[in-house]
Amino acid sequence: MEIAQTPLATPHEAAWSPSAFEAQLRAKGRAYHIHHPFNVRMNAGGCTPDEIRCWVANRFYYQVCIPRKDAAILANMPDRAHRRLWIERILDHDGHGDFQGAAGGGLEAWTRLGEAVGIPREDLWSLQAVAPAVRFACDAYVRFAAQAPWQEAVCSSLTEMFAPQIHKDRLATWPQHYPWIEASGLAYFRNRIPLAGRDVEHGLQVTLEHFTTRVAQQRALDILQFKLDVLWTMLDAIEKASQQ
Structure with a gap:
């Protein structure tokens, strides 16, 4: 997968202010996979148990890749202060401490799901x-994170801006529509809501400070669109696989 290039701003176009640039980034939520037909159907109770299992099994590979992606970004970060913040993401997924209970991490929570x-x-x-x-x-996402300048890789993580709502939707609808799923298995969605907010704060800080010209800001929007395309493509593939 490659980053699509939208028409570049000219060097003469003024940069957006930080608040206007953030608004442009957040507007990309229109392309978030919360709007994908499969996700809409899933949250409306329209999926069979086999379709749910297909989604869980395939999304697990994304969960496996998240700490690998974050480790690649961490390796490219020259600044200790940023590394100290970013390493929390790896621990969130791989676990920490005694690796029991909440310290088991996101991969363990998804395994319980x-x-x-x-x-x-x-x-x-x-x-x-x-x-x-x-x-x-x-x-493709892991390769991008490893090969891109670390600030660009950080920018790609900003799909986390849109994640809390998708988790809230699952927590609100799945117990009603899929009572056969053990409630304790939904802990991953609940746990990610506050963590996403923390991660967005750091990712936005890096992005707003690094992309300061109009051309660079357009590049940031293209990078975020690339990550949105990764997530959308995954659901396209999962939907097809679930019908086989």
Whole structure:
């Protein structure tokens, strides 16, 4: 996958103010996968148990890739202060401390979600159910994070701005529509809501401070669109895989 290039601003166009630039970034939420037909149907109760399991199994590969992506960004960060903040993201997913309970991390919480929908732990971790297109999209994102300037990679993480609502929707609708899913398996969605807010604060700070010309700001919008495309493409692939 490549970053689509929209027509560049001319060097003579003034940069947006920080508040106007942030508004442009947030407006990209119109393309967030919360609006994907499969996600809409899932939250409306329209998915079968097999479709839910397909989604959980494929999204797990994205969860596996998140700490790898964050480690790649961390390796490119020259500043200790930023590294100290960014490393929290890796610990959030891989776990920390005694790795028990909430300290088990996001990967463990997603594993519990898998078990709650009927996927044994060893089957989930085998990644055998991951669709090729999902693997391709996630791997493309990890490669981008490793190869891009670290500020650009940080910018790509700003889809977290839109994530709290998608988690809230699942917490609000899944217990009603999918009572067969053990409630404790939904902890991942609940845990991510406050963490996303913390991560956005740091990511926005880096982005607003680094992309300060109109041309650079347009580049940032293209990068964010690339990440949105990764997430949308994943759901396209999951929807197709769930029908096979």
